[in-house]
Amino acid sequence: xxxxxxxxISYVTIDTESxxxxxxxxxxxxxxxLANKLAEELKQIGLTDVSIDDKSYVMGTLPSxxxxxxxxxxxxxxxxxxxxxxxxxxxxxxxxNYDGNDIILNxxxxxxxxxxxxxxxxxxxxxxxxxxxxxxxxxxxxxxxITEIMTAMEYLVQHPEIKHGAIKVCFTPDExxxxxxxxxxxxxxxxxxxxxxxxxxxxxxxxENFNAAGVKITFKGKSVHPGYAKGKMINSMLxxxxxxxxxxxxxxxxxxxxxxxxxxxxxxxxxIEDTKVELIIRDHNRKKFNARKKYVExxxxxxxxxxxxxxxxxxxxxxxxDQYYNMREKIEPVMHIVKIAExxxxxxxxxxxxxxxxxxxxxxxxxxxxxxCPNIFAGGHNxxxxxxxxxxxxxxxxxxxxxxxxxxxxxx
Numbered sequence: 098x099x100x101x102x103x104x105x106i107s108y109v110t111i112d113t114e115s116x117x118x119x120x121x122x123x124x125x126x127x128x129x130x131l132a133n134k135l136a137e138e139l140k141q142i143g144l145t146d147v148s149i150d151d152k153s154y155v156m157g158t159l160p161s162x163x164x165x166x167x168x169x170x171x172x173x174x175x176x177x178x179x180x181x182x183x184x185x186x187x188x189x190x191x192x193x194n195y196d197g198n199d200i201i202l203n204x205x206x207x208x209x210x211x212x213x214x215x216x217x218x219x220x221x222x223x224x225x226x227x228x229x230x231x232x233x234x235x236x237x238x239x240x241x242x243i244t245e246i247m248t249a250m251e252y253l254v255q256h257p258e259i260k261h262g263a264i265k266v267c268f269t270p271d272e273x274x275x276x277x278x279x280x281x282x283x284x285x286x287x288x289x290x291x292x293x294x295x296x297x298x299x300x301x302x303x304x305e306n307f308n309a310a311g312v313k314i315t316f317k318g319k320s321v322h323p324g325y326a327k328g329k330m331i332n333s334m335l336x337x338x339x340x341x342x343x344x345x346x347x348x349x350x351x352x353x354x355x356x357x358x359x360x361x362x363x364x365x366x367x368x369i370e371d372t373k374v375e376l377i378i379r380d381h382n383r384k385k386f387n388a389r390k391k392y393v394e395x396x397x398x399x400x401x402x403x404x405x406x407x408x409x410x411x412x413x414x415x416x417x418x419d420q421y422y423n424m425r426e427k428i429e430p431v432m433h434i435v436k437i438a439e440x441x442x443x444x445x446x447x448x449x450x451x452x453x454x455x456x457x458x459x460x461x462x463x464x465x466x467x468x469x470c471p472n473i474f475a476g477g478h479n480x481x482x483x484x485x486x487x488x489x490x491x492x493x494x495x496x497x498x499x500x501x502x503x504x505x506x507x508x509x
Contacts, residue, residue, distance in 0.1 A: 123270035167262025171291030174242030175272030203231030237477030242294030249499035261503035278462035441501035
C-alpha cells in the first residue's frame with residue numbers, strides 16, 4: 098500500500114490548477130510539469146507508443162499478451178485540479194487505522210474533518226486515509242484516478258501471467274474547466290471503448306449524466322436622473338431580478354436530487370444600463386432539457402415584446418450554448434461495457450453503486466465523439482475543497498477493478 102501512497106503524493110504535490118479565463122491548452126503552463134512526469138513514468142513501467150502532444154495529452158499502450166482477437170479498451174483520467182480552491186503547496190496528511198473520530202486537519206486554524214458532518218467517513222473505520230492540511234484541496238480528483246491507472250498498468254507489466262488485450266491509457270488537461278475532451282484524439286487513442294476513473298465513493302459506476310447548457314443574458318436599460326425618472330428610466334438590474342424571479346423556485350440545485358433537473362443562476366453583475374446574468378440548465382431527460390431552454394427563450398421574448406415600444410429594440414439579449422449531453426444514449430447500445438465493469442466489481446466483492454451523475458464528465462463528450470466511456474470510482478470524497486480525502490484501500494480496489502476488467506475483456 099505504501100507504493101500507492103508514495104505515487105499519489107508525488108502527483109498531488111505538483112500544482113496543476115487549471116484556469117477558465119485562459120485561452121491556451123493546457124490552460125496553465127504548470128500542468129506540463131505533471132504531464133511530462135506521467136509520460137516518462139509510462140515509459141519507465143514499460144508501456145509502448147508513449148506520446149505527449151502539443152496540448153499536453155499523454156497516451157500510452159500496454160500491448161496484448163494473448164493470441165486471439167480481443168477488443169482494445171482504454172482508461173482515462175485528468176491531471177488538472179479545479180480553480181475553485183487552491184491546489185498550490187498541497188501537504189497531504191496520512192491517517193492510519195482511522196478510529197471513526199474527528200480528524201484535526203489544521204490545529205492552528207481549527208479546521209476539523211468530522212464524521213458528524215461528513216458521515217461517509219464512518220465507512221472507512223480501520224482504514225488509511227489521506228487528507229489535506231486544511232489549507233488546500235487534495236487533488237484526488239483526479240490524481241487518484243491517475244495513480245490507479247498507472248499502478249494497474251505497472252502490475253500487469255510485472256505479471257504477464259494475467260492475460261489481457263491491448264490497453265490504452267490517456268491523461269488529459271483542463272477537465273475541471275470543461276475542456277478535457279476538446280483536443281482528445283479518439284482515432285489516435287484507438288480503443289473500442291474506455292472508462293474514466295473519475296468517480297467518488299468505492300463502487301460507483303456511472304453511465305448517465307446531465308444534458309447541460311450555459312445561458313448568458315444581457316439586460317439593457319436607460320439611465321435618467323432619478324428625480325425626473327418617472328416613465329423614462331429603465332433599470333436593467335431590476336429587469337434581471339424580475340427574470341430570476343420567474344425561474345421555478347423548487348427547481349434549483351439546493352432543492353433537487355437524483356434525476357431532477359434544475360436552473361442555477363451562477364452570476365450577476367451590472368449597472369442601470371447594462372446587467373449580465375449567467376445561469377446553467379441541467380436535466381437528464383433530453384425532452385425536459387429542451388423544454389427548459391425553450392422556457393427561458395419564451396420569458397426573454399416576453400421581456401422584449403413588453404419593452405419594444407419604450408426601448409426601441411430588444412432589451413434582453415439571450416445566448417444559450419449546449420455544453421454536453423447525457424451519455425446514456427451512446428452507452429445503451431453497448432451496455433456490455435457497463436456489465437463488464439459491474440462484473441469486475443462483483444468478482445472483487447465490491448457492491449456496484451450504479452447511479453446518474455449530477456454533473457458532467459469527459460466520458461460524456463468522449464462518448465459523443467465515438468468512444469463510449471462510462472465512469473468508475475476513484476475513491477475520493479469531498480472534492481474541490483479543504484475537506485477532501487481518499488481512503489488508500491479504495492484506491493487499491495480501483496486498481497483491482499482495472500485489472501479485472503482487463504482480464505474479463507480478454508476472455509474468449
